[in-house]
Amino acid sequence: MTVLDGALLAGSALVLLGYLLVVRAGFRREFIWGVINLVPIVSLAFVLLHWRRARTGFLVSVMGLLVLGGALYGGADRTVEQTLDRFGVGVEIQMPVTRPWDVELPNQALIRRIEEDIGQPLEIAEYDPFAPVQPLPPASSFRLEADPAPRAYRTALPAELSRLEGARMRLVLGDGMVREGNLIATTPTSLYLQQVVMGGHVAFEYRRRDIQRMEVWDRVGAAPRLPPPAEVQPPSDEPDVVFEAD
Secondary structure (H helix, E strand, O other): OOHHHHHHHHHHHHHHHHHHHHHHHHHHHOHHHHHHOOOOOOHHHHHHHOHHHHHHHHHHHHHHHHHHHHHHHHHHHHHHHHHHHHOOOOOOOOOOOOOHHHOOOOOHHHHHHHHHHHOOOOOOOOOOOOOOOOOOOOHHHOOOOOOOOOEEEEEOOHHHHHHOOOOEEEEEEOOOOEEEEEEEEEOOOEEEEEEEEOOEEEEEEEEHHHEEEEEEEEEOOOOOOOOOOOOOOOOOOOOOOOOOOO
8 A cells, every 4th residue: 555545544534534433413402403413514514603513623624634635646547547447437527726747747757758768857057157168089089880770669578677777668557558668677566767848857666566567678689688597505415414312
């Protein structure tokens, strides 16, 4: 369970707890108010008319809504959509605000193509007008490099992920969405990709159980970078020493 999943559960629990406190306050005030409070929207009337009795539950619900909204803004909406999809309910949650990673930058496709060609993320270079000017090397030192080997995406094996750190990766998630970036770290449960967002680099976590297919940008025909097999110690030829008691 990630932090966002925990925040999603905590926010939902706080909202439910606050609502139950309001219903309980209604029954303690009068039975008819308790019945009315069973309708969530109508219970706001009880909160307005009997603020001192209902304020605790109302404030707990508001706190839960804030935690829930923060979790959804952070990316927990995908967890909710996948959970509902397992029960056959296809729902797409529309966020009322635009998140930075939801915006496709005008030059993001060009940046992605350049990074695929060079095999590493682009760095932001700042111009310093006061930096000393470096002279160019003589023209005779320039050499035309041979054409690099053709590259393409190939299927990445889970066993080679530890040796692919720094490589360009493409992940196909369970909901069909495709994410690309440079692999910067792996754990037994997650992969971390570095992506270009709003002119900077941001690391995003992707859980392995949500990944349907993994691909790495590599030379055409390259073999998987599997770790070497563990060395097996040969059996010893020395006879076992047996101690016999007198």
